[in-house]
Amino acid sequence: MSTRHLKGSKFKPATESGHRAQIAADIDAKYGPVGDLVQFFVGHAGEGINKWHHYLPLYERYLCHWRNRPLRFLEIGVAKGGSLDMWRNYFGPDAIIYGIDINPNCARYNGVSAQVRIGSQADARFLESVVEEMGGVDVVLDDGSHRMNHIRDSLAVLFPRLSLGGTYIIEDLHAAYWKEFGGGVSEPANIFNTVRELIDDMHVWCHDNGISHAPTAGQVTGIHVHDSVLVLDKGIAHRPVRSKVSADTL
Numbered sequence: 068m069s070t071r072h073l074k075g076s077k078f079k080p081a082t083e084s085g086h087r088a089q090i091a092a093d094i095d096a097k098y099g100p101v102g103d104l105v106q107f108f109v110g111h112a113g114e115g116i117n118k119w120h121h122y123l124p125l126y127e128r129y130l131c132h133w134r135n136r137p138l139r140f141l142e143i144g145v146a147k148g149g150s151l152d153m154w155r156n157y158f159g160p161d162a163i164i165y166g167i168d169i170n171p172n173c174a175r176y177n178g179v180s181a182q183v184r185i186g187s188q189a190d191a192r193f194l195e196s197v198v199e200e201m202g203g204v205d206v207v208l209d210d211g212s213h214r215m216n217h218i219r220d221s222l223a224v225l226f227p228r229l230s231l232g233g234t235y236i237i238e239d240l241h242a243a244y245w246k247e248f249g250g251g252v253s254e255p256a257n258i259f260n261t262v263r264e265l266i267d268d269m270h271v272w273c274h275d276n277g278i279s280h281a282p283t284a285g286q287v288t289g290i291h292v293h294d295s296v297l298v299l300d301k302g303i304a305h306r307p308v309r310s311k312v313s314a315d316t317l
């Protein structure tokens with residue numbers, strides 16, 4: 068696997084004893100001031116949780132308005148259950164939080180901070196059944212296999228089920244450049260080619276090519292690309308109208 072992007076990326080604090088404080092200080096110095104999600108991250112006491120530093124302010128930016136509300140949050144990729152703990156602390160007791168993972172060992176985290184269901188993000192029926200059990204979904208965070216076809220398949224099933232005003236986040240998109248994940252700079256399956264399609268679909272009024280990506284058509288109102296992170300806003304994509312206002316329209 069190409070690890071160019073990752074070489075030297077592991078944060079090395081000066082002292083082990085100050086490890087957590089130094090992680091928080093690094094995030095604060097580069098991206099801060101950021102909210103208290105950072106404290107839930109560095110204060111995590113259970114099994115491992117592994118996050119790129121720049122993701123934390125992005126989560127805050129796109130998700131803070133969901134705190135302390137009966138949000139329905141679905142994370143693809145449970146691993147050691149650490150991020151589900153962090154999300155529970157962040158969103159509060161009213162949030163309906165589900166995690167899914169293909170690894171049956173993740174079932175041990177069911178009922179700890181969230182509900183955990185075992186299955187593949189590439190299995191449309193499984194995804195549908197989880198969303199049905201959740202009573203709908205407001206936020207999806209795809210941190211699963213990072214395979215291009217899986218990312219696309221999950222998006223096609225879950226985005227249409229996302230509530231209006233919902234948020235769809237896909238992370239670790241450095242994988243888009245790696246063959247092992249079905250990606251590559253010139254690889255047609257690179258998910259950033261789909262992003263280009265989403266941009267073209269959003270501007271469907273401006274060209275004659277029609278819709279390229281039917282599952283999201285007419286419902287993407289914002290597309291935010293950050294390093295390795297894609298955020299899609301769900302809403303009704305109205306055809307733009309403009310007005311001229313001047314003294315004679317009073």
Ligand SMILES: C[S@@+](CC[C@H](N)C(=O)[O-])C[C@H]1O[C@@H](n2cnc3c(N)ncnc32)[C@H](O)[C@@H]1O
Nearest residue numbers: 116144145146150168169170187188210211212
């Ligand atoms: C990066 S880890 C998730 C980390 C976790 N979200 C966190 O922040 O602590 C990726 C997880 O995706 C799971 N996974 C891999 N392929 C999957 C698939 N097809 N469907 C669902 N989960 C999958 C792996 O078993 C692994 O636990």
